[in-house]
Amino acid sequence: MTGLSFDLIALQLFAGLALGAIYVLFAIGLSLIFGMLTVVNFAHGAFYMVGAYVGLYILMLGGNFWVCLIAVPLVVGLFGVVVERFLIRPLYGRGIDYPLLLTFGLSYVMVELVRIAFGKSGYPFDTPEILQGAVDIGVGYFPLYRLFVIGATAVVLLALWLFLEKTSFGLIIRAGARDPQIVRVLGVNVAQVWLIVFGIGTAIAGFAGLLAAPLQGVIPEMGGTILAEAFVVTVVGGMGSIGGAVLAGLLVGVVVSMTSLFAPEMAKVSIFALMAVVLIVRPQGFFGRAGLMS
């Protein structure tokens, strides 16, 4: 391969981190929901897609990108809350397969509803004016918007961490994940906790979709590809572990980035191979609790 240099590899590493940032955001929502509710949300990709479309709609109404950053998670999170309350709640206690299958069906419905509302072909989604262009990061030019994505992801992670670790509600959530029975005995409304957790998880998915929109435009099918890849991220990181999702998300981003540099035809298969290897060596993932699912 010609033109391999330190700068190129460093730049490639950066591109991998930016790519990983989207995986991280997507996967922490998935992991949060799984960790607390033991629900594998197959509609997570659809929530991600809806986030991008809500953003698009706000822009069409004359709003700007900064409004979207606030409004999109609220709208998508609210939608998530409705889904949890009316569709998923009846299935608790019926085994882990049922919520999985329900959300699988739900993703079909959501994608099709968006097709009906917005049409089958996609829309362009312009990068906000002041985030356009590239900046010199020392090893070469890098798109400003991608730096913004890395930054925004860091902010969301920090906020989530503070919320879970430093607030009393966060304490209840963490306790509920460990032993819902005890928390219920202590007089906490666990159903309400789950409702809010599902809302937060889907809100983050919507936010990730919005961040991805200026990178690739919006299309009803956009959640499908990332869903399969995000499963890899959550499983490698350990299902239900937020720290694991962050680490694995960045790792997957960098693995994809590096394989596309050295063996591009292996880029797609590399992440699934990575997952298979991790699971065979360490079935619960990096940070997963062994036996959680048996």
Added chain:
Amino acid sequence: MTRRITTSGSISRRRLLATAGAGAALAASPFRINLLQAQEANIKIGFPVPLTGPYGAEAQDQVRAAQLAIAQFNDGGGLNGRKAELVVRDDKLNAGEAATRSLELVEQEKVNFVVGSLSAAVQLAINNVTKERGIIFNSISQSDAINEAKDFSKYTFHEALNPHMTAGAVGRYAFPKFGKKVAFLTADYAYGTEMLRGFLEAGKAFNIENLGDVRHPIGATDFSTLLPRLQSLKPDILCICNFGRDQQIALKQATDFGIKKTTQIIAPLLSHASRVAAGPQAFDGVIGGCSFYWGLEDKFASTKAFNAAFSKMYDGKLPTDYGALGYGGVRTVLEAVKTAGSVDTDKVIVALEALKYDDYKGPQYYRKCDHQSVQSVLVIKSKSKDMKNESDVFEIIGTEEPNEANLRSCEELGHKA
């Protein structure tokens, strides 16, 4: 339009059931009556296209334009009064579904001909089903493989361009103008590598320097990991050998990475729907090929007539590239039916092989050995300003006239001379 397509589908099914019922009732009556019934039946053209999925918009355009060809045939008196009818089916952009639907069209609907498809894999699947059953299939989407002896049969026709022709035309236009140092970004599947091969073949005559070919998996949503590498090669020209959503995202991200500042981006095929979906900014200044653009009406009377008829039928809309293929694919078959004076497969094949037509984009004919339509390739550039109407997205900057020399030779394709 959605409704129209689907109702026509269900009507034809109901009608078929009625005919089947009548046939059963007539089973006891003299044979002659049954025969008469069969002769007066409509000429049926099966039309599998991906109405659902990401190319739904293009597929609807194909159906619209094909309906126009049917209407014109029927208004012109049909085949001695015998009318034609389009039987539309959704192939869901899935080769397996396309094969099932083709079986339905041939075995159940008893179609006389099949025209359609919007992907390489789907057209090859349909072709495999129809050629085994001796039904003419006119493909209206791109592929190099369908010309090759392995997949070809005498029942196979290809109205669309193939990647060899489009990549070749765009390469021959761009290489002398923008420089010899060329890099490639190629989707890692048959269609992508066919486009790449087309560029490299065309490049031989200009002694281009191949700086490198970067592959990406089909359905990629992120090119950020590939673009820095392409940028570091410092090419004069970057050839983007992919299509549809891949192309939209690649162009968008290449723009973000600032590649256009130093490099001319070219692509074998720019589709109208992709350009509209990705917006003017991503496509700005990109040069590519296409089989049809409505702006050709300044040059050809046939284009003007086609545009006018289409916009009369569909509230002032102008036909798109894929729409035009739907029109051409159906119209040539019906023209051949008329000259043959029959729907007999062998006679229609002879008529198609002899056909010299100018239906919507200037002169065309089907080459004898592989039934590839020999036709012009337009070289177009995407516009971002001075647009006259919503369909005014490209500017024709060159035309490669129909010439068999620009096709792969019959021997190369494995056909016996």
Added chain:
Amino acid sequence: MQSSTNEVIQPLPGAQASPVGWFELAKLHRASLASLVVLVFPLVMPFTALAANILIYGLFALGFNLVYGYLGLLSFGHAALFGTGAYFCGIAIVHLGLPWYAGIGLGVVGGLLMAAVIGVLAIRTRGIYFAMVTMALSQCAYYLFYEAVDWTGGENGLRGINIHQISVFGLKLDFINPLTRYYVIAAFVIAAFFVLSRILASPFGAVIEAVRENEARARASGYDVTTTRLITFVLSGGFCGLAGALQALHLSIVPIEILHYDTSGIVVMIALLGGMGTFFGPMIGAAAFLMLENIVSTWTVHWQLIVGAVFMICVLFFPAGIWGTLIKRIKP
């Protein structure tokens, strides 16, 4: 034909001296009953190719159900077993020039082999992890076949599985004729019915269910749980491989989509719709699913909305599936 717990207590059919009632009698002859339905099936279908697809997907779901319904493991990678069967059959005919029956044989072998590979790697994982690992391994299989362009045609799919005529015991059958093609496929599916029925009624069948119902107890009773699971998974691969081979012969092509995880999702939907852990459920699920898709997609391009909604309703209100719900009602 019955709720699965029932089957464990059920003695071997041969040991049963006198059938207790019509329900028991029907259960005893479930494979024969299924065969009867299969024989008249194309007469009531909108088109024969759809009827054949229903048989094939029904068989695929039958194999899947062995793992999901009877063993209690949710696999999201069954596309790999189905697809490998199809590709092995296609490659045998197109590239190796073997006759059609050898294609079917190799298809079954392909399904068994792929199931053995995935099974060995995945069988120790549990619950959701099993679903994820099977999905990941199945994706690896997808890219493997995708990249082997010379053998599989890659993205363009494998074409040219053209069988015009088959001879059976000196009888020459026109394989292009839709009804003939249907009945040839039906013959294999019926054979599979009998084999499966036999397996489920055997002592091994009882072990399979014992493992699902209470792993610890099964282990305490001296059964090797892991081996039982692995053998069942591999058997499932055989049925799915056969289904794939029949699909290749039926469509005369193998599309790469056959290995996509959507195919794995569809078979889960089919099994659940029909009723998991029941004998007839997968067939009925396949008929319901493909008919629904066919009918809805002729009157609206938004068929996925209806299919998705029906599926959700099933999960919410009829978790036992069509056949499972029906069986509960009519069982005396």
